[in-house]
Amino acid sequence: RKEVEQDPGPFNVPEGATVAFNCTYSNSASQSFFWYRQDCRKEPKLLMSVYSSGNEDGRFTAQLNRASQYISLLIRDSKLSDSATYLCVVNKRSNYQLIWGAGTKLIIKP
Amino acid sequence: ETGVTQSPTHLIKTRGQQVTLRCSSQSGHNTVSWYQQALGQGPQFIFQYYREEENGRGNFPPRFSGLQFPNYSSELNVNALELDDSALYLCASTATSSGGAGTGELFFGEGSRLTVL
Numbered sequence: 001r002k003e004v005e006q007d008p009g010p011f012n013v014p015e016g017a018t019v020a021f022n023c024t025y026s027n028s029a030s031q032s033f034f035w036y037r038q039d040c041r042k043e044p045k046l047l048m049s050v051y052s053s054g055n056e057d058g059r060f061t062a063q064l065n066r067a068s069q070y071i072s073l074l075i076r077d078s079k080l081s082d083s084a085t086y087l088c089v090v091n092k093r094s095n096y097q098l099i100w101g102a103g104t105k106l107i108i109k110p
Numbered sequence: 111e112t113g114v115t116q117s118p119t120h121l122i123k124t125r126g127q128q129v130t131l132r133c134s135s136q137s138g139h140n141t142v143s144w145y146q147q148a149l150g151q152g153p154q155f156i157f158q159y160y161r162e163e164e165n166g167r168g169n170f171p172p173r174f175s176g177l178q179f180p181n182y183s184s185e186l187n188v189n190a191l192e193l194d195d196s197a198l199y200l201c202a203s204t205a206t207s208s209g210g211a212g213t214g215e216l217f218f219g220e221g222s223r224l225t226v227l
Contacts, residue, residue, distance in 0.1 A: 049215075100155075
């Protein structure tokens with residue numbers, strides 16, 4: 001079993017719709033959680049950190065469920081520019097070794 | 111732009127050869143990590159450098175080695191290239207207090223795409 005698992009997709013979603021995807025992690029001692037976005041053939045960029053209380057940044061909402069060991073990302077009112085691969089990232093220990101999921105591909109259609 | 115620059119952007123090597131990839135970190139960042147990203151996969155952690163010393167390593171063989179220089183720039187060296195080494199190699203920089211956990215935001219360069227024939 002991979003340490004961080006994501007549905008690879010692709011998720012084909014019409015513009016304006018709401019889309020959500022989850023990521024599960026296996027190490028219960030994981031401390032920090034992030035969502036990164038990666039455009040095709042580009043480098044990953046931080047989308048948002050995920051806090052225990054949940055957090056929102058504009059149209060994006062991230063949630064953490066420690067009991068079930070998953071994090072989620074919700075995108076409301078999706079835009080064409082949201083088309084990308086979304087990578088779930090977990091900090092395994094109190095150092096800087098991040099464990100990355102393989103990513104979920106999102107395609108927003110007009 | 112993140113301020114992290116990598117070179118070369120693309121290169122082609124043959125099996126058994128050696129390659130050196132270079133990374134200039136963002137100004138003020140003292141910690142550099144290297145990742146390998148195969149097609150359709152997430153980045154895999156290779157190693158991290160803090161103050162010119164390796165302070166973390168992923169599951170990569172010794173033929174993957176690196177350096178960090180006093181100006182915090184870094185090199186990734188891969189010896190005895192294998193076909194499976196074909197990937198995008200990403201360098202990321204950040205500022206940490208002791209090479210440990212930071213804010214979680216890594217600033218990536220655009221990567222070096224290596225093809226091994």
